[in-house]
Amino acid sequence: MDIEKVNSMDFREFVDVFGNVIERCPLIAAAVWSQRPFSNLEDLEKHFFAFIDALPLSGREGILRCHPDLAGPELQRGTLTPESQREQSGAGLMNLGAAERLRLAELNARYQARFGFPFVLAARLSDREAVPRELARRLRCLRAQELSTAMDEVKKIGRLRLADLLGSDFPKP
Amino acid sequence: MDIEKVNSMDFREFVDVFGNVIERCPLIAAAVWSQRPFSNLEDLEKHFFAFIDALPLSGREGILRCHPDLAGPELQRGTLTPESQREQSGAGLMNLGAAERLRLAELNARYQARFGFPFVLAARLSDREAVPRELARRLRCLRAQELSTAMDEVKKIGRLRLADLLGSDFPKP
Numbered sequence: 001m002d003i004e005k006v007n008s009m010d011f012r013e014f015v016d017v018f019g020n021v022i023e024r025c026p027l028i029a030a031a032v033w034s035q036r037p038f039s040n041l042e043d044l045e046k047h048f049f050a051f052i053d054a055l056p057l058s059g060r061e062g063i064l065r066c067h068p069d070l071a072g073p074e075l076q077r078g079t080l081t082p083e084s085q086r087e088q089s090g091a092g093l094m095n096l097g098a099a100e101r102l103r104l105a106e107l108n109a110r111y112q113a114r115f116g117f118p119f120v121l122a123a124r125l126s127d128r129e130a131v132p133r134e135l136a137r138r139l140r141c142l143r144a145q146e147l148s149t150a151m152d153e154v155k156k157i158g159r160l161r162l163a164d165l166l167g168s169d170f171p172k173p
Numbered sequence: 174m175d176i177e178k179v180n181s182m183d184f185r186e187f188v189d190v191f192g193n194v195i196e197r198c199p200l201i202a203a204a205v206w207s208q209r210p211f212s213n214l215e216d217l218e219k220h221f222f223a224f225i226d227a228l229p230l231s232g233r234e235g236i237l238r239c240h241p242d243l244a245g246p247e248l249q250r251g252t253l254t255p256e257s258q259r260e261q262s263g264a265g266l267m268n269l270g271a272a273e274r275l276r277l278a279e280l281n282a283r284y285q286a287r288f289g290f291p292f293v294l295a296a297r298l299s300d301r302e303a304v305p306r307e308l309a310r311r312l313r314c315l316r317a318q319e320l321s322t323a324m325d326e327v328k329k330i331g332r333l334r335l336a337d338l339l340g341s342d343f344p345k346p
Contacts, residue, residue, distance in 0.1 A: 011238045011289065027198045031228075031235030034289070055204075056227060062204030065184045116184065116207070 001166050006044065007037040017165060020081050021048060021158045024066040028052065041166050048162075049155055057147075064117035064150050070131055071096055071104045083161055092128035100128070107135045114139065115146055122156035174339050179217065180210040190338060193254050194221060194331045197239040201225065214339050221335075222328055230320075237290035237323050243304055244269055244277045256334055265301035273301070280308045287312065288319055295329035 009017065014033045019026035031051050038044040052063065068074045068084055071093040078085065088094070096104070111119045119135050126134065138146055182190065187206045192199035204224050211217040225236065241247045241257055244266040251258065261267070269277070284292045292308050299307065311319055 010285070015238060025200045026239055027200050027232070027235045029235075030238035031231040033238065034231035034234055051229075051231065054229060056224075058204040058207035058224065059200070061207055062200045062202075065188060065203035065206065066199055112183070 003038055003040055003044075006041075006166075009033075018162075020083055021161045021165075022052070022063060022154065023068075023081065023084065023157065025063055028063075041162070045159060045162055048158055052151070052154070060147065060151055061117050063154060064120055064147075067118050067120045067154075069105075069108045069118055070121060070123060070135075071101060072108060087123040087157070091123040091126055091131065093123065093131065096128060100132070104132055104135070107132060107139065111135060111139050115143060117147075117150065120150045120153045120157075122153050122160065124160055125156060176211055176213055176217075179214075179339075182206075191335075193256055194334045194338075195225070195236060195327065196241075196254065196257065196330065198236055201236075214335070218332060218335055221331055225324070225327070233320065233324055234290050236327060237293055237320075240291050240293045240327075242278075242281045242291055243294060243296060243308075244274060245281065260296040260330070260333075264296040264299055264304065266296065266304065269301060273305070277305055277308070280305060280312065284308060284312050288316060290320075290323065293323045293326045293330075295326050295333065297333055298329060 006014075011030065011033045014036075015026050015030050018029040018032070022028045028048060028051055032044070032047045035047045038047070052060065055063070068080055070088060074080045075085070075088050075093060080088065108119055119138065121131060121134060123131070138149060141149065179187075184203065184206045187209075188199050188203050191202040191205070195201045201221060201224055205217070205220045208220045211220070225233065228236070241253055243261060247253045248258070248261050248266060253261065281292055292311065294304065294307060296304070311322060314322065
């Protein structure tokens with residue numbers, strides 16, 4: 001898909017295509033459409049991230065709260081968004097043993113109780129061994145630092161999803 | 174549901190319950206959770222509206238773009254959110270004749286081409302005769318005025334949905 005194609009989309013088509021670049025936040029794609037035409041694909045990404053960065057603290061936390069747990073019940077039930085299902089499966093999280101699943105569920109619960117948002121990680125850049133290790137590490141971080149780390153992960157996920165949608169026209173991160 | 178129940182919800186439950194108070198914008202409920210505890214139900218509503226009002230112009234337009242057309246293809250296909258399906262059906266929009274549907278489709282298309290967002294109206298406060306009349310009237314408004322009218326309709330929809338969720342504890346608008 002080239003940038004002329006993106007710029008030709010009406011808002012319905014744009015939200016259909018880009019609505020889950022930020023997990024379960026079609027509002028963000030719907031807002032970014034206001035900034036068209038986009039000069040290139042990096043410009044499109046820049047507008048997604050600028051919208052996120054301009055949100056108040058509650059809004060940035062809200063984005064995190066729209067993300068599912070990693071290896072959580074939605075993965076087993078198959079009720080994740082197609083993007084999340086693919087990303088978590090690709091990281092091997094469908095193939096955990098009962099003990100690994102339980103360990104992750106406990107860590108997820110402690111993380112959410114501590115920070116008030118779920119643990120967010122770009123699963124495609126991780127794997128089943130690294131996820132619990134990284135979760136245990138980030139559980140010990142200060143809240144402001146952890147919010148910043150988590151928002152960086154949201155952007156990594158968004159960048160990879162844009163790269164998928166836009167194919168080889170877009171440099172991989 | 175009383176306010177103690179609302180205040181006891183973790184963010185997953187809160188987003189499950191209130192995620193569609195603003196149509197297809199669970200991000201907003203997820204952000205509002207940061208403001209708990211809520212002193213009463215009006216206070217909860219106030220935080221939803223304050224979040225909306227603080228968004229940049231593109232974000233407020235984005236909220237509108239997450240709304241479906243009135244009497245559009247999604248209503249016929251049954252792919253609206255349950256709230257929208259109920260609201261549009263209750264206004265009699267499922268029972269339009271072919272000529273009325275065509276007339277509304279033409280007006281919706283002209284409105285979207287003119288303003289860059291869909292026509293939003295609290296269907297429960299309207300009916301099948303009033304909808305095309307109001308759409309034709311608002312089509313002639315200036316853009317800034319129309320954006321303001323449309324955001325007021327988003328809030329009326331949100332207020333009615335909160336009233337449904339919270340039952341008789343909440344004054345009807």
